[in-house]
Amino acid sequence: MSRVCNPVLETPTIRYSVQPGGGFLDPRYMPGTRHAHPGIDLNDVRGGDSDLGNRVRAVADGTVVAAGHYPDWGGIVLVHHPQLGVWTQYAHLTGIPVQAGQQVTMGDLVGHIGKGARNQYWAHLHFEVRRSLLPPDFWASNRFNAKGRAAAQTRRLAEAYIREHYLDPEAWLAEHQALRTLAEVEAARGERRGGGVAVDVGTRAAPLNWYQLHDEAMRPLPGEWVSIVENTRTGEKRIVKVGARKLREKGLA
Ligand SMILES: [Zn+2]
Structure with a gap:
């Protein structure tokens, strides 16, 4: 099978x-x-x-x-x-x-x-x-x-x-x-269980209700961007603000 x-x-x-x-x-x-x-x-x-x-x-x-x-x-x-x-x-x-x-x-x-x-x-x-x-x-x-x-x-x-x-x-x-x-x-898959790495699952403003559920304090102000970062081992997600340099790297600024 x-x-x-x-x-x-x-x-x-x-x-x-x-x-x-x-x-x-x-x-x-x-x-x-x-x-x-x-x-x-x-x-x-x-x-x-x-x-x-x-x-x-x-x-x-x-x-x-x-x-x-x-x-x-x-x-x-x-x-x-x-x-x-x-x-x-x-x-x-x-x-x-x-x-x-x-x-x-x-x-x-x-x-x-x-x-x-x-x-x-x-x-x-x-x-x-x-x-x-x-x-x-x-x-x-x-x-x-x-x-x-x-x-x-x-x-x-x-x-x-x-x-x-x-x-x-x-x-x-x-x-x-x-x-x-x-x-x-x-x-x-024959993969060794790692410690989990943080991966960027997307740089953009998530919908407003997402912040109500997770972290109201991280809701972006106009002109600000945030990333949602996921730990690949635990699936846990957190929000980080994105700085001007990273925005330029991603072609968003
Ligand atoms: Zn359906």
Whole structure:
């Protein structure tokens, strides 16, 4: 059996769950609308934007077939896993380090958790497991949204299509005994557990509510920039102000 991990990994300080209403074909997802949910929405159990900037991993070995930014969605990465007979989609990403055509190994970084193209969501990862090759930003409810068709009818048609072309990601991960923790993934990859290094997960002003959750004192003043720095071992994040020299280096000043 090919080795598989969760797309977001637990560390001593981070736990994830499927957020309420964010399950596969969840009836509580946008009730009364045409929108059927073809994936799962994974979120830090603390909710809100507490997982903003966290690392998202390829769940298995494969080939990146698309990596880019799309209206509404934000960043999307689509990976083909020929040995498993599926494609996995990771959405609402920022800071995508992979390109189409690139090979990835189980546990490789494919992006960071973001908030959608217009920062319109609380930070979370939307994750899909597809049985068919579909466009990266495919949304079945849009395909069946014919003029004059009632929302409930569109949703039923979309759900039938999703059942045919997608798998329930929670069931699929469970069936493949997906690794849950960073330590398990490092062991499976034959990596030595290091002490953890601070990595810069992005220099820009994070959304205001992020500071309310984390460190109000670090909220940037107009013209100031901050970085979110993550300890790769613990997943712990902190905010640092960015000086003029670093801003010039990053081409931001
Ligand atoms: Zn979703």
